[in-house]
Amino acid sequence: MSAWASMGVALLLGFAVNGASAAEANAPPAKVMQVDIRNFAFAPHSITVPVGTRVNWTNKDDEPHRVTSTGNQFVASQALDTGDSYAVTFAKPGTYAYYCSIHPMMVGTIIVQ
Amino acid sequence: MRHSDDNANPGRRQFLECMAWAGAGTLWLMHGGVLRAQPLSAGGGQAAADATFAFVQVSDSHIGFHKPPNEDVASTLRASLAKVKAQPVTPDFLLHTGDLTHLSRPEEFDTLAGIMQESQVPKTFYVPGEHDVIGDNGAEFFRRFGEKQQSGGWYSFDHRGVHFVGLINVLNLKAGGLGSLGADQLAWLKKDLAPLSAETPLVVFAHMPLWPLYPPWGWGTDDSAEAVSNLKRFGSVSVLNGHIHQIQQKVEGNITFYTARSTAYPQPAPGVGPAPGPMKDVASDTLHTYLGIREVRHVQGRQALAITDEQLS
Structure with a gap:
């Protein structure tokens, strides 16, 4: 060869x-599911997706946000400035709670089944 | 005429309503938790002459932010610091109550440090905002701007009879929660205040409001009540915060809580609109009326702090 x-x-x-x-x-x-970050909230706030789905978050606020797993189940994003995106592929079934570590009242859930 | 709060809130304390703002701002005199206002003229008149010392609060400079309504936050910080220099009584020091930067980037910290240095303002004490601790739990912030008294970053100092306490409430935030002080810091605070007599004037400063100002937008601190319980025995307590980019205040016994304006951009009044964040539709020629600094003068023997909020105009 x-x-x-x-x-x-x-x-x-x-x-x-x-x-x-x-x-x-x-x-x-992999199927991609889009989650927008807008007005200090994750939209949709909770989603149910099949195993292998790639979830893509995009920050549409003028404030930075940071996607952070509540139980450290996936790697946190860097600070997402306006227009920045971050994606995670969910290979295992489970319930993945997450929040913004800069504005912790912002919470969301990914249910993978 | 302007209201005492940046955003009119009908029904708030009657005596705070409809206070006239003259020129650059209003002089606030605090006597045992009761506020009295007078127009700021000729450097505050007799109150300024009586002052034993003064200090200035700046907040939320957000270096790195570059969008409407303020694409040049470095310039508005410089203009704010020029106001500090122009005060008739040179302040002994500055307090920066956090969000020095927008994204905790090294170059943003560099810019902030450079502006503070070139402005030749006095010694500045800093506490971090949540924007200053992204990704490294504040390691870079504390390395550059920390007082290095306690491993957690909080600190206290005495200045001409007044006890100052700098608290950190932007770390280890829990999902679904607000700002957080944590058990270690609360234990330290209790110990720090224990030897002080009740006559000692206290100034406590931290980034996020130390009272539940508007929890739906994250404007509060989960364990602030325990911190405040340690302050109640003192005759004169002023709590200075930033975070919400507007002036709000509340009196609780001898404790008066104040939030400060930003030097960068305003945010909406609590609950006005869908979310906090920059007010983008502020016209560029009125932006400066939303920005500013705060000067505090201490009058010895009266247990009084005169608080002046000055617009950047």
């Missing part, structure tokens, strides 16, 4: 493992 061919295989594998296991390479891309 030439060096070029090896690199091609590596690139293909690289694509396959990006965001999913190699075995799922032929599965349809």
